[in-house]
Amino acid sequence: MSLPPFDSQIELFGLQVRRDAIFEADDRYRIFAEKVYPVLVGARERLASLYCADNGRPAIEPVVVLGVSLLQFMERLPDRQALEHLKYHVGWKYALGQELGESTFDATVLVRFRQRLVKEGLERVLFEEVVEALEEAGLVAKQKSVQRLDSTHVLGLVSRMSHLDRMREAMRLMLESMVEEKWPRPLFWGIYWERYVESKIDYGAPSEALKAKLVQVGEDIRRLLKWLSTAKRRKDGGKGDGRWQLLKKMFEENFEIDAKHGHVGFREPMSESRIENPHDPEATYRRKQDKKWVGYAVQVAETVPKGNEGTGFITSMATQTARASDEAGLEQTLKEQASMGFDRPRELIADGAYLSAEKLARAQAEHWRLTGPVMPPHAAKGCYGVDRFRVNIAKRQARCPAGRVSTQCSRIEDRYNRMVEYRFEWSWKCQGCALRQACIGSTQTHRTIRVRDNFMYLQARRAEMKTERFKDRMRLRAGIEGTISELVRAYGLRRARYRGLDKMRLQNYFTAAACNVARWIRRIHCCFDDIAVGIFNASNPVTVLVGA
Numbered sequence: 001m002s003l004p005p006f007d008s009q010i011e012l013f014g015l016q017v018r019r020d021a022i023f024e025a026d027d028r029y030r031i032f033a034e035k036v037y038p039v040l041v042g043a044r045e046r047l048a049s050l051y052c053a054d055n056g057r058p059a060i061e062p063v064v065v066l067g068v069s070l071l072q073f074m075e076r077l078p079d080r081q082a083l084e085h086l087k088y089h090v091g092w093k094y095a096l097g098q099e100l101g102e103s104t105f106d107a108t109v110l111v112r113f114r115q116r117l118v119k120e121g122l123e124r125v126l127f128e129e130v131v132e133a134l135e136e137a138g139l140v141a142k143q144k145s146v147q148r149l150d151s152t153h154v155l156g157l158v159s160r161m162s163h164l165d166r167m168r169e170a171m172r173l174m175l176e177s178m179v180e181e182k183w184p185r186p187l188f189w190g191i192y193w194e195r196y197v198e199s200k201i202d203y204g205a206p207s208e209a210l211k212a213k214l215v216q217v218g219e220d221i222r223r224l225l226k227w228l229s230t231a232k233r234r235k236d237g238g239k240g241d242g243r244w245q246l247l248k249k250m251f252e253e254n255f256e257i258d259a260k261h262g263h264v265g266f267r268e269p270m271s272e273s274r275i276e277n278p279h280d281p282e283a284t285y286r287r288k289q290d291k292k293w294v295g296y297a298v299q300v301a302e303t304v305p306k307g308n309e310g311t312g313f314i315t316s317m318a319t320q321t322a323r324a325s326d327e328a329g330l331e332q333t334l335k336e337q338a339s340m341g342f343d344r345p346r347e348l349i350a351d352g353a354y355l356s357a358e359k360l361a362r363a364q365a366e367h368w369r370l371t372g373p374v375m376p377p378h379a380a381k382g383c384y385g386v387d388r389f390r391v392n393i394a395k396r397q398a399r400c401p402a403g404r405v406s407t408q409c410s411r412i413e414d415r416y417n418r419m420v421e422y423r424f425e426w427s428w429k430c431q432g433c434a435l436r437q438a439c440i441g442s443t444q445t446h447r448t449i450r451v452r453d454n455f456m457y458l459q460a461r462r463a464e465m466k467t468e469r470f471k472d473r474m475r476l477r478a479g480i481e482g483t484i485s486e487l488v489r490a491y492g493l494r495r496a497r498y499r500g501l502d503k504m505r506l507q508n509y510f511t512a513a514a515c516n517v518a519r520w521i522r523r524i525h526c527c528f529d530d531i532a533v534g535i536f537n538a539s540n541p542v543t544v545l546v547g548a
Contacts, residue, residue, distance in 0.1 A: 003051040004058035006044060015090070015099050022090065029091035031521045032071075035133075037097060040067050043129040050116040060105045065113045066126060067096040072110075073514035076492050079107040114498075114506060123506040127513040128340055131315065134520065140313050142342045146304040147315060148349040148480040149333060151326055152488070154504065156283035156295030157496045160276050163266070164201065164210060167217045167254060170278040171196045174224070174247050177240040186227045192220060211266070218255040218264040221247060243278075250275050273323060280499040286322035295496060296504050297322050299329035300512075301337070302483050304349070304476050310523070312479065313516050315342065317508040319501065326353035344368040349477045357454035360461060371473050374461045384439045386449050387462055391424070393453065398424040400447065402435045412450075420453040487515055 015022070023030040040063050047062040071092060072082035085092045087104045117123055134140040161169065175197055178185065201213070225248060253269045275281045276294045285294045297320045303312035318332040334344065347369040355372045363370040379385030390399040396409035406424040413420050430436060430446040440447050464470050487493040491511045496504055 001051050001056045001059040002054060003048050004061055006041075006061070006063070015094055016097065019094060023094065026525050027091075028521050028525065029095045031524050032095040032517070033097070035520065035524065036070075036130075036517055037067065037095060039129050039133045040070070040096075040126075042133075043125055046122065046125050046129075049120055050113075050122070060109050062113070064096055064098070065105075065109060068092075069110060069113070069510060070126060070514060070517065071095065073491060073510045074518055076490070079110045082110070083107050114503070118502045118506055123502065124336075124340070124509045127317070127509040127516075130513045130516050130520075131313075131340065134313055134516065137520075139520070139523070140303055140315065142340075144343070144346040145315075146347045146349070146476075147301050147345045148304055148312075148477050149299060149301045149330065149354065150351065150477075150480040150484060151297055151299045151329055151353075152484045152493070153286070153288070153291060153293050153322065154296040154298055154493065154508075155293050155495050156277075156280055157499050158277040158280045158283055158294060160285055160294045163254065164214045164217065166276070166278065167214065167221065167250065168196055168201070170243075170247050170250050171217060171221060171224075173278055174240075174243045177238075177243045181238050181240045183240060184231050186224070186231070188223070192224065195220070214266050215264060218251065218266060221251045221255070222257070222264055225251065246275070246278060246281055249281075250278065273321065282321060282501040283496075283499070284322045293322065295322055296320065296501065297324060297329070298493070298508050299326070299333050300480065300484055300487065301333050301348075302480060304479065308476055308479065311483070311519055313519060314483070314512040316340070317505075317512045319505040319508050321501065326350075327356060327359065330354045330359065347371055347473075349473065351477065355461070357452060357458045360457035361454045364457070371470075372477075373465055373474070374458050377458075382438070383441055384435075386451060386455075387459070389424075389449055391422075391449075391451055391455055391459060393422055393451075393456055396422070398449065400426060400429075400435075401439065402433050404429045404433070421450050422453070422455075423448060423450045483515075487511060490518075491515060 019030060019033075043066060044063050047066065050062065051059055068082055068086055071077075071085070072079070075085075077085065083104055083106070086096070086098070090100070092098075093100060093102070117125065131140055135142060171192070175193060177183075201210075203210075225244075228244060253274050254266060255264050256267050257264055273284055276283060276285045283295050286292075286297075299316070299318040299320065300314065301316045301318075302314045305312050316333050316336045318329055318336050320329055320332065330350070338344075344366055345368060348363075348371065350370070350372045352373045352375050355370060355374050359370055360374075377386040384401055388401045392398065398406045398409070400406070404426060407427045407429060408425050410423045410425075411420065412423060426447045428446070430440060433439070484493075491514055493508070493511050497507050498504065
């Protein structure tokens with residue numbers, strides 16, 4: 001498909017000319033047309049890579065398709081309903097530069113458009129263009145910004161399956177792919193087709209019978225994989241190849257072969273990235289406190305408004321698998337922001353899950369601040385924790401709660417894990433100490449502590465956490481909780497629309513773009529309200545007097 005010519009000419013008596021008679025100056029669709037539509041037009045140059053330069057029939061105008069995608073996320077609509085709005089909704093037509101008589105397109109155009117964006121790595125194109133516009137408007141700063149960060153979970157478009165259902169479904173998908181792509185069939189094809197495609201499991205059967213069926217699935221998969229490894233087939237990287245590799249991975253995760261007798265036996269999957277559902281292999285299972293889900297996690301970063309008044313704007317949406325940690329999410333957030341032209345934030349406010357001694361040391365070395373609490377140290381029951389000791393690694397000294405200086409310090413280097421630790425001992429100084437029972441375990445002769453080379457950053461942060469200034473800074477973090485709540489309740493962030501990590505990344509950035517645009521429109525709308533209030537007060541002395 002080729003890129004169609006862009007027509008910016010408007011009809012003389014069309015909808016675009018008659019805007020004053022239909023839309024007030026503070027109408028959100030009029031604000032969208034005046035502020036956001038030019039941003040969509042500016043993205044056209046980047047969208048040109050999705051189409052052939054001079055070959056194929058002209059495609060649907062990508063600016064319109066991108067605008068429909070943005071509005072559908074802003075108003076939380078499915079594809080078909082979004083196209084109905086484009087056909088019948090006057091506000092949508094005006095916002096996207098359409099006239100009343102213009103024809104619309106099929107909903108599958110949106111599907112193929114998203115597929116092209118993912119294939120070309122342009123999942124962030126809309127979000128990046130919106131952020132650029134916000135920067136030009138002075139609402140987002142890419143240098144020396146203050147941001148806050150938090151994560152939330154996203155439920156996948158699949159459910160968690162039992163071991164038997166999961167393996168049977170993977171087998172069924174493989175067999176159906178062989179039929180669709182006309183692969184050669186083994187002699188045992190009829191048995192497998194009847195067993196995994198045409199038949200269903202009787203869950204009223206005894207548990208022993210279900211366990212036997214699970215082992216049978218493992219035997220059948222091993223037999224099929226062995227046959228596929230020697231069969232002549234097309235190697236075109238189609239759907240069948242992907243499902244073959246998926247079946248091999250799931251077999252390795254869930255079954256083991258007895259080395260002595262060669263029998264297949266089921267084993268509980270141990271890998272954290274194990275496949276929970278063959279329809280979305282990248283959706284993983286996680287349990288966090290009282291939450292259990294199969295899906296993904298997303299790191300949301302936004303700017304902190306001056307004076308903490310109003311709302312900020314989202315600067316990144318780093319999508320992860322559900323099993324990924326928040327520390328890894330911090331790294332991914334900074335990496336994605338750097339790829340969009342952001343410098344390191346002057347200050348990033350987060351909770352304790354993002355902080356460690358290494359992260360604090362790195363932030364200081366890179367001349368930016370990571371604000372947040374650190375976790376309390378582990379301590380044996382009834383004994384003082386490491387945080388009760390004053391450590392000075394540079395001087396190789398530590399002072400205990402009783403005020404006594406350590407007798408010796410040893411440097412321990414773990415070359416395998418690339419870690420350096422320091423061990424401080426008090427040896428004879430613990431004898432006769434008044435705090436001995438609260439400091440030393442019953443099996444110890446003297447107190448010993450071990451800290452890593454970056455422990456000084458933890459010690460300084462724990463001391464800072466007791467100050468009022470730190471508490472005031474941490475109050476700024478509360479705004480990110482409200483942003484996540486808005487993304488979940490107003491834009492449907494909690495549930496995945498699509499399957500796969502790449503499509504989830506596209507969904508999250510479209511959601512963030514929709515949220516930023518809505519906040520931008522609300523801010524402009526508030527300016528109209530302020531102007532109206534100012535005019536009213538100026539023309540009504542009584543109101544001014546009361547307001548004073």
